[in-house]
Amino acid sequence: MKILLIEDEKELADEIEKYIRKENYICECSYDFKNGLRRIIDHEYDCIIVDLTLPGGNGLDLIQKLKELSVNTGIIIISAKNSISDKINGLNLGADDYLTKPFHLAELNARIKSVLRRRQNDGDNKIIFEEIMIIPDKREVYINKSELILTRKEYDLLFFLISNKSRVITKESIAEHIWGDNADSFDNLDFVYSQIKNLRKKMTEAGCNDYIKSIYGIGYKITPQ
Amino acid sequence: MKLLSKINRKYAAISGIVSILGIILIFIFIKYYISGETEEKLKVTEFNVQKNLKSGYKVEFAPFIEVKELGNYSVENLNLGRKDTMLSRKHGRKSDSYRQNRSIYNVGDKSYLITVRAENVEQFELIISICLPIIIILLFLILAMNIMARVINRTIWSPFYTNLESLKKFSVSNKKKIALLDSEITEFKEMNHTIIDLTEKIKADYNRLKEFSENASHELQTPVAIIKTKIESMLQSEKIDRESATQLQSMYLTVNRLSRLNKSLTLLTKLESVEYDERKKINLKNFILNRIDDYTEIAEAKKIRIKKDLREDAFININEDLLEILFSNLLVNAINHNFIGGEISLQLNNKELRIENTGNPVNINPERMFERFIKNDPAGESSGLGLTIVKRICELSGMEICYNYDNSIHKIVIKFHYKEYFI
Numbered sequence: 108m109k110i111l112l113i114e115d116e117k118e119l120a121d122e123i124e125k126y127i128r129k130e131n132y133i134c135e136c137s138y139d140f141k142n143g144l145r146r147i148i149d150h151e152y153d154c155i156i157v158d159l160t161l162p163g164g165n166g167l168d169l170i171q172k173l174k175e176l177s178v179n180t181g182i183i184i185i186s187a188k189n190s191i192s193d194k195i196n197g198l199n200l201g202a203d204d205y206l207t208k209p210f211h212l213a214e215l216n217a218r219i220k221s222v223l224r225r226r227q228n229d230g231d232n233k234i235i236f237e238e239i240m241i242i243p244d245k246r247e248v249y250i251n252k253s254e255l256i257l258t259r260k261e262y263d264l265l266f267f268l269i270s271n272k273s274r275v276i277t278k279e280s281i282a283e284h285i286w287g288d289n290a291d292s293f294d295n296l297d298f299v300y301s302q303i304k305n306l307r308k309k310m311t312e313a314g315c316n317d318y319i320k321s322i323y324g325i326g327y328k329i330t331p332q
Numbered sequence: 333m334k335l336l337s338k339i340n341r342k343y344a345a346i347s348g349i350v351s352i353l354g355i356i357l358i359f360i361f362i363k364y365y366i367s368g369e370t371e372e373k374l375k376v377t378e379f380n381v382q383k384n385l386k387s388g389y390k391v392e393f394a395p396f397i398e399v400k401e402l403g404n405y406s407v408e409n410l411n412l413g414r415k416d417t418m419l420s421r422k423h424g425r426k427s428d429s430y431r432q433n434r435s436i437y438n439v440g441d442k443s444y445l446i447t448v449r450a451e452n453v454e455q456f457e458l459i460i461s462i463c464l465p466i467i468i469i470l471l472f473l474i475l476a477m478n479i480m481a482r483v484i485n486r487t488i489w490s491p492f493y494t495n496l497e498s499l500k501k502f503s504v505s506n507k508k509k510i511a512l513l514d515s516e517i518t519e520f521k522e523m524n525h526t527i528i529d530l531t532e533k534i535k536a537d538y539n540r541l542k543e544f545s546e547n548a549s550h551e552l553q554t555p556v557a558i559i560k561t562k563i564e565s566m567l568q569s570e571k572i573d574r575e576s577a578t579q580l581q582s583m584y585l586t587v588n589r590l591s592r593l594n595k596s597l598t599l600l601t602k603l604e605s606v607e608y609d610e611r612k613k614i615n616l617k618n619f620i621l622n623r624i625d626d627y628t629e630i631a632e633a634k635k636i637r638i639k640k641d642l643r644e645d646a647f648i649n650i651n652e653d654l655l656e657i658l659f660s661n662l663l664v665n666a667i668n669h670n671f672i673g674g675e676i677s678l679q680l681n682n683k684e685l686r687i688e689n690t691g692n693p694v695n696i697n698p699e700r701m702f703e704r705f706i707k708n709d710p711a712g713e714s715s716g717l718g719l720t721i722v723k724r725i726c727e728l729s730g731m732e733i734c735y736n737y738d739n740s741i742h743k744i745v746i747k748f749h750y751k752e753y754f755i
Contacts, residue, residue: 209557297633
């Protein structure tokens with residue numbers, strides 16, 4: 108998988124690149140409009156992550172150019188502007204997703220994965236993690252081939268953890284991912300813990316090993332044994 | 333008091349004073365004129381009496397003409413000359429005032445005392461006959477002025493009132509130029525020009541300020557994003573120990589707070605922008621039912637029970653994104669500022685939404701609750717902007733919000749004003 112990141116803040120770009128590389132994706136970085144445009148023209152990418160305000164031009168123009176060149180590249184906009192009109196314009200031009208800065212790396216990673224998955228061979232893709240198998244298109248979970256019934260939130264949680272496997276995911280990013288933008292405004296994030304507890308219980312009862320670890324009260328991590 | 337009534341009152345007072353002066357003047361003039369006439373009349377009568385006496389006739393017509401033959405009276409006690417005198421009437425006690433002239437007239441060897449009198453005009457009657465017409469005229473004048481004032485109010489002042497209404501509705505965030513009715517009157521014209529200049533200047537200043545705060549918060553987002561990302565990536569390290577993890581976590585929480593604060597500030601500056609102009613008719617009951625489960629889960633972690641009593645459908649005309657923010661801010665507040673094991677109650681009918689929650693007493697004046705950065709717990713996590721945003725959204729959507737604290741329960745009531753929506 109080849110990913111292009113166009114982001115003018117080098118510090119931010121480096122961190123994103125590091126995170127993405129761990130997924131064994133190839134990641135290239137452009138720090139300005141011109142360089143980004145050249146890369147888009149010269150190479151082919153599976154997914155492009157683009158900032159809107161770039162030195163030398165607007166990210167929306169890059170998206171337009173990209174759409175003229177190839178159809179099968181996923182596009183995720185990351186922008187400091189939480190502007191509805193930008194969002195609508197971007198999505199109308201053919202972007203797959205819009206993420207407002209500051210965002211959680213885990214969230215970006217999950218979004219990249221879902222964009223890539225949608226672009227891969229049509230449907231019928233499975234995600235396998237040890238004895239757990241997830242069919243994202245049907246939102247089904249199987250443990251040792253037998254189906255595990257989860258609530259919508261439990262499913263989202265498991266899927267989010269597995270998308271970011273072997274990484275520490277903070278409670279805040281889980282709250283935001285599952286309960287929406289405003290969820291991190293709560294001064295008490297115990298509801299994340301309750302949800303994790305429910306999920307763990309259901310999974311162990313279905314005969315699954317407990318892969319979810321709590322990390323110093325900061326967050327959680329799912330790791331293969 | 334209206335300007336015209338004020339002016340009218342002044343006019344009436346001045347007319348009153350002038351009328352009194354007029355009455356006094358007229359009185360003096362008439363009096364002077366009448367007494368002159370009376371003197372003349374007395375002279376003529378006296379002359380006629382003397383003429384008659386000369387020809388041997390003694391004319392008498394009491395009390396106006398009296399002629400007496402003088403015997404041995406001493407001349408000193410006769411009250412000769414002119415004077416005013418009171419004579420009582422024959423019937424009744426009332427006496428009248430007369431002007432009299434006494435003189436001695438000699439015909440041959442006989443002396444006659446001639447007294448001629450003329451009735452004086454009674455002062456009181458004179459005053460009444462002067463005052464009455466003038467007072468009537470004055471009353472007519474005041475009436476006419478009032479009618480005039482009404483007519484003027486309706487015609488000349490009407491642009492003024494129309495403009496006053498548009499001024500009342502003026503809002504700095506409205507992009508349209510304020511529309512004022514033109515008038516032919518110089519003062520009004522000048523006023524309109526000044527108002528238009530002033531409002532445009534205020535708007536320009538406001539927009540500059542707004543732009544600045546928008547830009548400032550946008551510029552802040554990127555550094556915050558970098559810090560947040562760096563911390564998240566440090567957390568990934570296998571090498572961190574518990575102590576560094578705690579430090580990192582507290583940094584992470586703080587930067588999240590900063591980011592939330594910044595988001596709220598950006599939102600506040602953006603609430604009035606075109607982005608949120610589009611409104612829809614939304615059934616609040618369904619809206620709440622669709623979202624309440626999320627909050628119930630979150631509240632359960634704090635053992636807070638959410639009771640809901642959504643009796644009636646309530647249709648409100650509002651921007652959906654703003655409603656999301658409004659509702660979420662209210663519930664975040666109700667959960668955050670609650671006890672463990674507390675309670676939240678949601679009541680909805682077609683006139684109002686009432687959100688009540690248990691919680692610690694506040695030592696803030698309830699009226700200041702919606703101001704920026706007013707927090708009950710200054711060290712707390714909350715941004716102090718949540719309720720400010722809520723209030724602003726209510727204002728923009730034509731709803732009224734009020735807060736009060738009573739008996740360890742915080743109450744927020746949002747009243748929908750249907751009138752404004754469905755005209």
